[in-house]
Amino acid sequence: MTPISKALMLGGALMAFAAPAAMAQTAADPVSPLQVHAMAQYPALNLSASGEVKVAPDMATITFGVMTEAATAQEAMAQNAAQMTRVAAALRRAGLGERDIQTSGLNLQAQYDYVENQPPKLRGYQATNRVTVNIYDLNAVGTTADAVVAAGVNQIDGISFGLRDPSAAENQARQVAVRNLQAKAQLYSQALGVPLGGIRSLTEGGGYTPQPPMPMFAMRASAMDSASTPVAAGELSVRIDITGVYDLAR
Template sequence: MKSSLRAATLCVLMAAAVAAPPAFAQTAPAADTMFRATTLNLQAYGEVRAAPDIATISLGVMTEAKTASEAMQANATRMTQVIAALRRAGIAERDIQTSGLNLNPQYVYEQNVAPRLSGYQATNQVSITVRDLKKLGAAVDATVEAGANQVNSISFGLNDPTTAENAAREAAVKALGAKADLYARATGYRIGRLVSLSEGGGYSPSPPPMPMVSMARMEKADSTPVSPGELRVRIDVSGLYELTR
């Protein structure tokens, strides 16, 4: 009886072993083909410079008062004036967005004495998109004259980065091809074909927003000078090339 069971088990194992090769036979040729080919896997990038045509400013109003309601009321009054000044400066309503609203108690701290509530501080921050950079300095001045006392950051961007991105793509592909040709010649091969190409990176607005000093109400003077400079638009690409002799 035991010998019969052993014989049956051996038959099952042999059947499994016979059935297994077809599964391996399906993957082996692909791996074998890859090892037979000589390939280059390279990365390159293309970069262009473009003049920005939009700017984003973060500014706001900070007020203090003895009570929370007084602080908020004073803040609302001044922020209403700031927004009205922005509209008079040519900033569309859709380009003005509240980005932060805070109310915080203020305490006086003295040694060996419990903190004493001295009042409340209210802040209201707005993010403004300026689509005509010629109006940028005047818009900042108008808000400060209207009551804004915090100008936190400014960043520049492109309203439509497509043209700059496409130029960077072309530069990236040319750089990748030149690098592939160099490696091929250096190793005694020539480029057979481009097997795959992938893209990474892309346009992002100007470098991290530059901090700007908080401002008190200013006397009327020349418009605040703002220099937009240039933006760098970079595209990264990766390519797999097959080499031939």
């Protein structure tokens, strides 16, 4: 045998011994492509569940406005500003701070009269100023609405109730959702007669969503009747949706 042939045979033997070691090292990796493929072949349950809790709101949001009309744009805006100044003073007397009051709309439009077969005729101008306020004393919602109406508000767009910090309610809903998911997984496992394995993945959706405004009708309190506009806060629903994948033991 030539020296070259002996060198080739020795090199092949060394490669044969090295190959199992390399394979063993690959198999020891935390997550190899081979392992991922094997995991995908395991039987699994893909389930969804939800958790919902009812909580009392701790704040109310009201959007209202002042609308004025006048022959000129300047006069319409001046009248609107005067009324809004009185409204702002009424809000301060009701205990609202500057950070609880936000201008949500300011609009000025020309107003026309339309007659058939005639060009539009300018009637005047309409100015609208809308304000959104947050009220944290729910017992004061009705009296606050009456106060701003008495001060000059002639439009109330709606009221909504909410939570200043929904995290506690969301966490409670998460616990309910997980318990419901676990119970559902156990039910399927028993029905299939297959032991339930560990959970492979868990995803979440949903959460606290602010309530959309609801119509609110405010009435000016008269001297004969000092009762304020009735307002019922009710309850809010906080819901969490989850999806989990469970392994089934073979």
